[in-house]
Amino acid sequence: GAVVSQHPSWVICKSGTSVKIECRSLDFQATTMFWYRQFPKQSLMLMATSNEGSKATYEQGVEKDKFLINHASLTLSTLTVTSAHPEDSSFYICSAGLAGGQDTQYFGPGTRLTVL
């Protein structure tokens, strides 16, 4: 089946620094990827839709200047948390699908971000 990977799986950083999280579709091309955020004991919240070669579409309430998304190729999307603060500590999960997003989405294993 389709596999989506994320790197790193866990990152700890100091407040004020930036952190980049990668999401890769390993055995298929994904023109659309999605980024979710999951706080402890809570559900996943869609942050943004990442389209290859174009600007990401952000959900209401998500700061696009803080959460920079780049979808430079059909197999890679990156999420950069800029000037991270402790309240940004969360579990970040990406998903990707075949056929330009018109098929089942496959989720990555997630990246746990802890900001000190």
Next chain:
Amino acid sequence: AQSVTQLGSHVSVSEGALVLLRCNYSSSVPPYLFWYVQYPNQGLQLLLKYTSAATLVKGINGFEAEFKKSETSFHLTKPSAHMSDAAEYFCAVSENQAGTALIFGKGTTLSVSS
């Protein structure tokens, strides 16, 4: 707007007992409904999805769910729980059958005791 409500944040059953995880949805358009499972420190895995083809949907690992429009429900069941079923379960709704831009419920933690 679409939303999902999962009743019960924690469900405990004995091994071999019936599993019932509740999910109710709200949608202004015909919904596509999904159940995902998340094991500790892992990503989400699709259990099953409803795409209007059949109201009773069978998924992996012996799980199934029934879409009931009159009750706006999509409860997940399994006749006999196994220890390996212990995980977090999420119900989700989407406007399309691909499940893009999913709206998730808050999740239900299933514990299975021997």
